[in-house]
Amino acid sequence: MPIYLAGEVSSADKLVRFTPEKFAATYNVEVLTHTEVVSIDTERRKVRITSGPGEKETSIPYDALILATGARAHVPDGLKSASKDVFVLRDLEDARQIAQTLDTQTIHHAVIVGSGYVGLDALESFHRRGIRCTLFASSGHLLKGALDVDMSDLLVSHLGDLGISIRNDRVQSLDVAPDGSIRSVHTASGEQTGCSLVLLATGTRPNTALGEKAGLKLGPAGGFQVDTHLLTSMASIWACGDVVDFTDGVTGQPLHAPLALNAFLSGRVAGQNAARGGTGRPARMKKVVRAAAVAVGGLEVAHTGWSLESAISIGLDAVAVTIQSRSAASLAPNNPLHVRLVAERTSRKLLGAQVIGKEGAVQRANVVTSHLRSGSTVDDLYDMDFIYAPRLSPLHDALLVAARALQKDL
Amino acid sequence: MPIYLAGEVSSADKLVRFTPEKFAATYNVEVLTHTEVVSIDTERRKVRITSGPGEKETSIPYDALILATGARAHVPDGLKSASKDVFVLRDLEDARQIAQTLDTQTIHHAVIVGSGYVGLDALESFHRRGIRCTLFASSGHLLKGALDVDMSDLLVSHLGDLGISIRNDRVQSLDVAPDGSIRSVHTASGEQTGCSLVLLATGTRPNTALGEKAGLKLGPAGGFQVDTHLLTSMASIWACGDVVDFTDGVTGQPLHAPLALNAFLSGRVAGQNAARGGTGRPARMKKVVRAAAVAVGGLEVAHTGWSLESAISIGLDAVAVTIQSRSAASLAPNNPLHVRLVAERTSRKLLGAQVIGKEGAVQRANVVTSHLRSGSTVDDLYDMDFIYAPRLSPLHDALLVAARALQKDL
Numbered sequence: 054m055p056i057y058l059a060g061e062v063s064s065a066d067k068l069v070r071f072t073p074e075k076f077a078a079t080y081n082v083e084v085l086t087h088t089e090v091v092s093i094d095t096e097r098r099k100v101r102i103t104s105g106p107g108e109k110e111t112s113i114p115y116d117a118l119i120l121a122t123g124a125r126a127h128v129p130d131g132l133k134s135a136s137k138d139v140f141v142l143r144d145l146e147d148a149r150q151i152a153q154t155l156d157t158q159t160i161h162h163a164v165i166v167g168s169g170y171v172g173l174d175a176l177e178s179f180h181r182r183g184i185r186c187t188l189f190a191s192s193g194h195l196l197k198g199a200l201d202v203d204m205s206d207l208l209v210s211h212l213g214d215l216g217i218s219i220r221n222d223r224v225q226s227l228d229v230a231p232d233g234s235i236r237s238v239h240t241a242s243g244e245q246t247g248c249s250l251v252l253l254a255t256g257t258r259p260n261t262a263l264g265e266k267a268g269l270k271l272g273p274a275g276g277f278q279v280d281t282h283l284l285t286s287m288a289s290i291w292a293c294g295d296v297v298d299f300t301d302g303v304t305g306q307p308l309h310a311p312l313a314l315n316a317f318l319s320g321r322v323a324g325q326n327a328a329r330g331g332t333g334r335p336a337r338m339k340k341v342v343r344a345a346a347v348a349v350g351g352l353e354v355a356h357t358g359w360s361l362e363s364a365i366s367i368g369l370d371a372v373a374v375t376i377q378s379r380s381a382a383s384l385a386p387n388n389p390l391h392v393r394l395v396a397e398r399t400s401r402k403l404l405g406a407q408v409i410g411k412e413g414a415v416q417r418a419n420v421v422t423s424h425l426r427s428g429s430t431v432d433d434l435y436d437m438d439f440i441y442a443p444r445l446s447p448l449h450d451a452l453l454v455a456a457r458a459l460q461k462d463l
Numbered sequence: 464m465p466i467y468l469a470g471e472v473s474s475a476d477k478l479v480r481f482t483p484e485k486f487a488a489t490y491n492v493e494v495l496t497h498t499e500v501v502s503i504d505t506e507r508r509k510v511r512i513t514s515g516p517g518e519k520e521t522s523i524p525y526d527a528l529i530l531a532t533g534a535r536a537h538v539p540d541g542l543k544s545a546s547k548d549v550f551v552l553r554d555l556e557d558a559r560q561i562a563q564t565l566d567t568q569t570i571h572h573a574v575i576v577g578s579g580y581v582g583l584d585a586l587e588s589f590h591r592r593g594i595r596c597t598l599f600a601s602s603g604h605l606l607k608g609a610l611d612v613d614m615s616d617l618l619v620s621h622l623g624d625l626g627i628s629i630r631n632d633r634v635q636s637l638d639v640a641p642d643g644s645i646r647s648v649h650t651a652s653g654e655q656t657g658c659s660l661v662l663l664a665t666g667t668r669p670n671t672a673l674g675e676k677a678g679l680k681l682g683p684a685g686g687f688q689v690d691t692h693l694l695t696s697m698a699s700i701w702a703c704g705d706v707v708d709f710t711d712g713v714t715g716q717p718l719h720a721p722l723a724l725n726a727f728l729s730g731r732v733a734g735q736n737a738a739r740g741g742t743g744r745p746a747r748m749k750k751v752v753r754a755a756a757v758a759v760g761g762l763e764v765a766h767t768g769w770s771l772e773s774a775i776s777i778g779l780d781a782v783a784v785t786i787q788s789r790s791a792a793s794l795a796p797n798n799p800l801h802v803r804l805v806a807e808r809t810s811r812k813l814l815g816a817q818v819i820g821k822e823g824a825v826q827r828a829n830v831v832t833s834h835l836r837s838g839s840t841v842d843d844l845y846d847m848d849f850i851y852a853p854r855l856s857p858l859h860d861a862l863l864v865a866a867r868a869l870q871k872d873l
Binding site for chain 1: 465466467471472477478712722723724725727749750751752753754755756757758763765767792794795822823825826827828829830832833834836837839843846847848849850851852853854855856858859860
């Protein structure tokens with residue numbers, strides 16, 4: 054969707070992998086659209102469905118049920134608005150509406166509320182269209198939980214150089230004109246900022262209500278509690294995607310990790326197990342490492358595992374270093390690479406990394422993810438055979454430099 | 464040196480990290496230049512030195528001795544030549560001479576003999592200067608031992624599109640004019656190819672003669688046999704760099720891996736152990752994975768661990784797949800990525816990978832190296848949390864696609 058919103062894809066239809074008809078034909082399943090499941094009768098193994106409010110309900114029996122209800126955009130009460138210029142960005146219909154507004158109206162100034170991945174993706178898309186943007190981060194901290202504050206500060210400073218304003222302030226209310234157009238946003242510090250479009254990227258919530266009503270247990274991270282086969286606490290009901298808690302590959306604890314690859318893999322596991330009918334070996338969902346990235350302002354911003362702040366928040370005795378290195382040898386064209394590396398003090402086990410640079414950040418985070426998955430220490434990372442090719446990678450890769458710095462600190 | 468040869472560095476002096484004087488001052492050691500060690504008296508712990516042939520020999524006693532004699536360019540007898548237009552590329556003096564020729568003469572056509580890293584580095588440098596190049600690969604196979612033939616073919620085809628001729632033929636002799644200039648090369652198939660410069664990139668040999676004369680044992684891979692502390696078979700003599708056999712991180716067997724990072728790390732280990740005088744814990748050289756890359760014709764060509772051919776040659780029951788994927792999501796600007804993945808059949812253990820693409824190949828090879836070092840299987844690689852960010856990396860990373868294909872084959 055960020056690419057579509059930037060105006061680089063001619064039609065939203067190109068983002069659609071399957072139409073309902075094609076999906077039904079490809080997998081030989083019945084697809085009901087414009088149909089809501091309003092309740093699950095776990096005793097009689099039936100779901101109650103309706104085609105809309107006020108319409109009559111009917112029942113469909115099931116042998117196996119999969120809940121893939123995903124997550125929804127969460128908007129704080131004070132910011133809920135019916136203005137035609139105020140958007141969330143969760144599904145393709147949201148994206149279509151935003152794109153239509155961008156294509157047909159002149160947006161002098163866009164305000165983005167929220168500093169997570171959705172906010173930064175939207176910022177990048179608007180900025181690529183040449184729209185002046187202001188992003189409000191209530192904590193003054195971009196990608197909080199993923200980036201530590203020094204890496205966030207580096208990104209804020211870089212975006213500032215591009216004329217993108219990142220404000221450390223909380224948007225408390227929206228000023229909408231009688232005709233439904235947005236006029237301005239009002240902040241906790243008393244400022245009023247005029248704008249012609251507002252994107253609310255204020256987080257998501259897993260859609261657990263239907264399952265909760267049927268008695269499914271939630272996990273501590275907010276999704277359905279599932280076992281390694283993705284079976285919920287209720288017989289014959291599996292769950293997958295953004296609506297379940299997975300198991301963290303670093304700590305072994307339940308983790309909410311609503312990432313596309315986890316949705317894909319867990320959907321496959323839930324489907325296989327729901328369909329197997331008790332024969333053969335059940336499919337298992339792997340442990341997951343929370344690893345993601347965003348392309349913003351010409352930078353790759355990537356992270357994997359735990360930031361220092363988030364590690365400390367779950368009681369780990371963690372330590373971190375931040376280093377600056379480069380993408381290639383000093384005599385070759387190269388760009389700065391910033392690496393923050395986090396490890397547990399006594400065990401020296403790696404906990405996570407954050408990498409920011411014009412190139413090579415995502416794949417370096419992937420290298421660290423490999424190490425996180427195998428329970429490596431900072432010494433194992435230092436012992437890595439990083440490839441040296443002067444035009445492509447320096448003799449001392451940025452991750453090697455970071456590992457060395459952390460060894461010295463430990 | 465490839466960057467210098469391409470004319471992108473103003474002076475070869477910029478490639479010099481330490482002058483002898485600066486090295487002596489920085490580390491407080493005596494540095495003798497223009498001095499050759501002609502023999503080692505291991506009984507009396509002395510080395511015999513001379514300042515040149517015919518000069519008188521003197522002795523220097525040692526408590527600890529480190530052999531860091533490196534490797535030298537190897538030229539087959541039939542190609543040895545005193546022509547001013549025929550070069551090897553091993554040390555900075557070689558590079559200076561080549562650069563001077565390129566800077567002062569018009570080179571209509573350069574012939575490169577040899578298809579290893581040095582040959583490809585030189586090819587890239589000459590090509591960047593706009594010089595027409597022909598590279599002779601006696602096996603028709605680029606980076607043999609590192610790349611399997613299908614990946615080599617892909618590279619040959621790409622270079623052909625750039626007007627670079629890769630010839631499957633062996634250069635047997637050189638035709639040098641009476642004035643010492645090169646006229647042509649003659650090949651096994653009877654062809655005669657005119658040229659104005661020849662680079663002989665026909666391999667290297669470790670400089671073991673001095674140590675062998677003193678009775679040091681060689682390892683099966685051709686370098687000195689050393690223990691994990693880099694002590695040779697002789698008391699008080701350590702060795703490091705291109706002149707020793709390391710231990711392969713994949714097979715546990717002795718491995719010749721003359722790579723810059725191994726030279727750096729082993730130099731540190733040998734130095735620490737030679738200097739420690741029996742107190743404290745000795746430094747250990749890590750196991751190494753053979754991983755390298757070259758930038759040629761706008762491509763990153765990277766490999767790590769064992770190719771299928773090389774794995775089979777050491778008796779492993781190996782299997783491989785080759786896939787084509789892309790560097791980013793299909794709707795974003797992206798480039799093809801070719802991955803070949805090698806694993807052991809029964810254990811499913813990863814043995815190596817080869818990655819070729821305009822971007823992201825080196826770092827993906829580094830991801831596989833991480834897995835090789837931890838003894839991962841192809842299933843562990845498939846379970847990786849590859850980062851998805853549409854502009855930076857597709858939902859299904861090329862390595863994930865390769866792992867999936869290999870799982871199916873196994």
